[in-house]
Amino acid sequence: MQTRRNISVFICIALMIFSGSATLNAQRNDKVLNRPYTDLRHWHMGFSVGLFAPTLGFTHNGYVTENGETWFMEQPSYSPGFCVNGLFDLRLNEYFSLRFTPGMYFGNRTIKMRDNISGTIEQQDIKSTYIVMPLDLKYNAIRLHNVRPYMLAGVMPVFDVAKRRNRDLLQLKSSDILLSIGFGCDLYLPYFKFAPEIKFCIGLTDLLQRNRPDLDDDPDRLKFTQSLSKVRQQMVVLTFYFE
Template identity: 60%
Template sequence: MKNNEDVGRSMLKILCVALAAAVALQVAARSNALGLNRAYADQRSWHLGFSVGLHTQDFVFTHNGYVTADGQSWFMEQPSFSPGFCVTGLVNLRLNTYFSLRFTPGMYFGNRTVIMHDVNSGSREEQDIKSNLVVVPVDVKFSALRYRNARPYLVAGAMATFDVSRRRSREPLQLNTADFLLTAGFGCDFYLPFFKLCPEIKFCFGLTDVLSHDRPDFQDDPDGYKFTHSLKKLTSQMVVLSFYFE
């Protein structure tokens, strides 16, 4: 009989401790939830947003050592970077706790200044290449665990671009309209009371030759071919700083 009473008291103590622990956990969880902004924002299957930002465009020149009949050997470079403006929309599809798929179509406005100089005579020419790009990026986003009101993440994907700026004939270098780039970057979600602010840095690496090698506008001026003929390939690169509002 005494053993039964002892067992009953032990079970009662265990039950009281379990109830106290459950209440403490509930209070702690409630206090933690009250300290989080937009606690359930990441549980939505999809959401929309937009971004504004800055970017710089760069060229990677692959020279072929071409020498003209009169001994000229032209070398191209982009000595400086000019910041451009970009704006995109956002469609984010949640895949699971850590991964999501992002579509961010938009417009990039920028320009690049190319310096062309003859290494033999020292002659120099300059061309300002403006671009208005329609961009169609698709990225996979990998997010770390949320810590309070911040959640860092990585992104990687691909981006197609279409230059809709007006082409002018007789330019030393002329670019094709379409390009395809691989992208990789990182950022952080900051949870504010009414929206998420997500600064992000992305690096874009062009895969296609964007130089137009066929130049019928120089048929009556063969000397104009010297710049295009001096390049085997021309690819593009970009660094993009975006601020997403989600």
């Protein structure tokens, strides 16, 4: 008898939960869709603002100077920068679109160089002003009322137009190509579409500038360049799109 009563109570609770869930779903289905036809446009434009964190990855070769020094380079912390982009979106079909988001990134990286023998530390700030031209393929999931998550992947050519200083301890090349992958979520508001997005970018080229004629009169400063076999950059980019 007690068992039957427990089963009855369980069934009543389940029915209440199911009924509440059905009511909630009905309310959600009755929710007004903001901008229901915005994704049917063949193409559209927008803009974004955001932050990015550039980092450098150093590969050392174990070079030892005539004085027995072994230099180790690192970027000990992130230095967030500011970015602003335009947006040109071309609809391919219901789920895919091609996006071109040219813009500018403004950032700074602090590099520390340490001699493992004496413990001597040198430091250099590398300021960058990037012109970027990302091209991404965007996959849009099914729209859930006023929310639509998405993923994207692509390439991002970058050109650093900041002025180079002669006699820097390290000098980097001015251009690179990065592979990128990321995800975000389109939020449909009454008057526009808002999309927070995070993207991870990995550089494909060696940025180290090995040809240093500016150091011909001070060859000892070449030891920092000679201690590295390659330098590659990575970025984490957080952007907010308005479409």
